[in-house]
Amino acid sequence: MKTYLIGYDLNKKGQDYADLIDAIKLLSPTWWHNLDSTWVIKSDSTASAIRDNLMSHIDDNDELLVVKLSGEGAWTGFSDNASKWLKDNL
Template identity: 45%
Template sequence: MESYIITYDLKYSSNNYDDLIDKIKNYPKWAHVNESVWIVKSNTSAEDIRNNLTTVINSNDSLFVGTLTGEAAWINVIDSNSAIKECF
């Protein structure tokens, strides 16, 4: 399973973040790092994750999905250290 970072910017305040967050939380392991930054573990590709998540955002919203490799360090993030460590 690979670790991926997901970050997004939904352009309009009327957008429903809940649908996007629900889709992210459907991955086997996930951690909420910052307001619009998540880490997930998945057997699928970054492109597959992007395609899955774009089903619940508008065409003008931005979305980035990238593979995480190597080490990471953090401070003052939303989720616990253990939740983030489980995604690596």
């Protein structure tokens, strides 16, 4: 499985994130979410297919980024469990 970073900004005031969050969770049982608008998921899909799947859950003025990760990363400030997940899944 490949690892993808998903980031988004929902720009409309009063935007409901629940629909988008539910859609991201449905993409993969293996996901990490420790930053407000950033997710990391494991998937056999492509970045374009993930984007296309999520587009129906955002408005036209929102921003969505899906990037395949290379496996290298650096971070600080996360719990031991969050860090372990990243080490195990990047």
